[in-house]
Amino acid sequence: MIPVQGVENQTIAVLGLGRSGRATVAALAAGGANVVVWDDGADTREEAAQEGMKVVDLTRDAHWDGISALITSPGIPHLYPRPHPVIAKACELGVPVDNDIGLFFRSFASREWEDFDTAPRVIAVTGSNGKSTTTALIHHILRESGRPTQMGGNIGTGVLSLDPAHDGEVVVLELSSYQTDLARALTPDIAVFTNLSPDHLDRHGGPGGYFAAKRRLFAEGGPDRAIIGVDEPEGRYLAGQLAMAPQDDRVIRISSGQKLERFGWSVFARKGFLSEYRKGRQIASIDLREVTGLPGEHNHQNAAAAYAAVRAVNIPPREIERAFHSFQGLPHRSQTVAEIDGIRWVNDSKATNVDAAAKALTAFKRIRWIAGGMGKDGGIEALSPYLDEVVKAYFIGHSARDFALQAGRIPHDVLGTMDEAVARAAAEAQPGETVLLAPAAASFDQYPNFEKRGEHFTALVLALTS
Incomplete structure (x- = not known):
């Protein structure tokens, strides 16, 4: 931990108690500050109170007396599309607003x-x-x-x-x-x-x-x-x-x-x-x-x-x-998962839009492309200039049929799940080809996030080696 400098005996408010907010509370306390906290979630506030944090309702003017700064988590809007009410209150009262990055650079x-x-x-x-x-x-x-x-x-x-x-x-x-x-x-x-x-x-x-x-x-x-x-x-x-x-x-x-x-x-x-x-x-x-x-x-x-x-x-x-x-790359970003019998398997589950998928499709040769999920406006129509290296596509999830209608001349199968797509690609892929997961779609129809989708793909591929 990096204790925050220059806050000894000051009352500092922290808005948002996610990962960065909790770390900020600890670092401020280590620097000698009197820390008060607020979060929009009632369950989070109750949990914080049980952990010994001093929870005060920063939406009320009376609780701002003596507060010298407000530290907010990065995900909370401070100006556009509209400021969070607590940040707006701090600005109205002239209380400086900062985040953990600002505290780091002044304390490192x-x-x-x-x-x-x-x-x-x-x-x-x-x-x-x-x-x-x-x-x-x-x-x-x-x-x-x-x-x-x-x-x-x-x-x-x-x-x-x-x-x-x-x-x-x-x-x-x-x-x-x-x-x-x-x-x-x-x-x-x-x-x-x-x-x-x-x-x-x-x-x-x-x-x-x-x-x-x-x-x-x-x-x-x-x-x-x-x-x-x-x-x-x-x-x-x-x-x-x-x-x-x-x-x-x-x-x-x-x-x-x-x-x-x-x-x-x-x-x-x-x-x-x-x-x-x-x-x-x-x-x-x-x-x-x-x-x-x-x-x-x-x-x-x-x-x-x-x-x-x-x-x-x-x-x-x-x-x-x-x-x-x-360098092995980061998970879910053009990550080579395995090479099996001359076939390269690549996890680019982070390619949740057509721009990211286009980059992945231009990075490899002789591609068997797994795509689909919750498609975005326009589907994959904008990808038509990037499909020259696609040998065959395997469309899955909510937008599979829509993607198939936009696939043009490339051979493709409409499938339901990742399991089916990996199995079909494994049966048909030839040495020298790349099986690429670049969904060009969000994951929320079948997975909570792109990480879980990529992890499922990776597990299925690794199972082919056993």
Whole structure:
């Protein structure tokens, strides 16, 4: 745990008692604060009271006397589409509102650092897609290189539940727009922006607000190095705002598909090869085509971002390349589950929409495609340009028949369940083919979440080996 600094003897309110909220309560108490809590759920409030937390009704003015700050969980709206009533009350009363990310950045450094040979550093990763994979890959490379490292934030451990830093440690954080939007302190040493696509627009009041939430990590934080994906206009704009000139190597531009040779420092992936350039000269190259844990152009962009981040903390290219090959990927994201009799089985259950499914469908050759579930508006019609490598499709779940009507010329079966799809694909697949679960649909017709769907697929595949 990281005790929160600067709160001794202050009364701090915490709104929301999920994972991050409970960790925040503990970290504030460890820092000497008098903590009061509130949650919209009556059962959660009762459980908190039984655990010894001081529950007060923050919807009532009388309970705000003496409260010096409100700490809110990231999932609770603070502005759009409308502020939560407790946050609105705090703003009305002039009580500062923060979140656990802000508390982390103001509390991570400690007096113990004076005895360290090498100051700990923080790498923070944000963007629309690839944040989790990029964060996990950076952490993996650091660990494989022998550097002390922790990972947390929007992936793994909550930031205030991390251990106090060790000498020379690198902490890697995944930060969502919900987390960066509100944090009052954002001071990473290295900040990564992967890409931008429309998401959470109601929460941020539109695309401008969404981009502004991501941009805060760089504008407010002033990182020593900014790693910026420049495959979208917003990334190019952000890189231009941060750099003093094209040769300013404090900004490392990254891309999947573009050659970036004219800048002070750049990393890009094209045609399966990653290249690092400095001041117009190539200084390293890695063949990504045989890196099984990072298939497809979208993962090559993740590889470029992670490579740039660890180069910024002086990890040599050859160590990075070795770590790439031992990276297994994250569960449910283009995850190779097994190779059986020359057939590759890939779990991309996280591909819950057509954009994500398109990326998966372009990452492999000779595909037997398992798709379906609770389809979204438009079904799979937008995927027609990405089906050239599909040998056959196996449609399951609520939208199976609708998907079949949109499948066009590709051979397909309409099936009921994952069990049937895996069994049929196993019976028909040939060596050299890939059986790909990329549903292009939500899971809620048959599973509580995409993780459970992916776990079921994985279990069925592994059962084929027994």
